[in-house]
Amino acid sequence: MKARDILSVLDAEILTGDENLDMEFYAACGSDLMSDVMAYVKENVVLLTGLVNPQVIRTAEMMDIKLIVFIRGKRPEEKIVEMAREKGIAVMTTNHPMFIACGKLYSAGITERGVWD
Template sequence: MKLREVIGILDAEILSCEENLDIDIKSACGSDLMSDVMAYVKDSVLLLTGLVNPQVIRTAEMMDIKVVVFVRGKNPGENIIDLAKEKGISVLTTKLPMFIACGKLYSAGLTGRGAWD
């Protein structure tokens, strides 16, 4: 699935790295605990989170996550957006709660591949 499709499915707004609209997204992970993301994410994924701080972008960078989606209408500050731009990470925001956003992506064909696979 392309990032542009994710934006449509989640009715999301892209806040950084619009040039990444054609990257392939193969799986997704929803978590507010960055320690869980680091422990369980195996491959490059799209990360959905309600945690709004620079640590999210730092974790995404470490785990080779190219897209971060802030759920529940959360809007990251300019410091987070600037850091994401610097790291080449696309940042989206959606008004959907995490459960609904994850469900919509799963229904559209994204899986949750992780360390348990």
């Protein structure tokens, strides 16, 4: 699924990364624990999180995650958005809670798990 489709499915707003809207994503990982993201994440994954701090961007960079969706209407500070912009990471925000956002992505076709079995 392309990032632009994720934007639509989640009724999201893009904060940075318009140039990444044609990137493909095959899995999703919903987590507020960046240690779990580091331990279990796969390739081509979109990260959904309610954690709004610079550690999310650092973790995404280390794990080569190119799209972060902040859930529950959370909006990162501009310095975090700028940090993502510098790293080439797209950032979106959605008003949906984690469960609903993950369910919407699953229903729309992201059926691979964001972690290894």
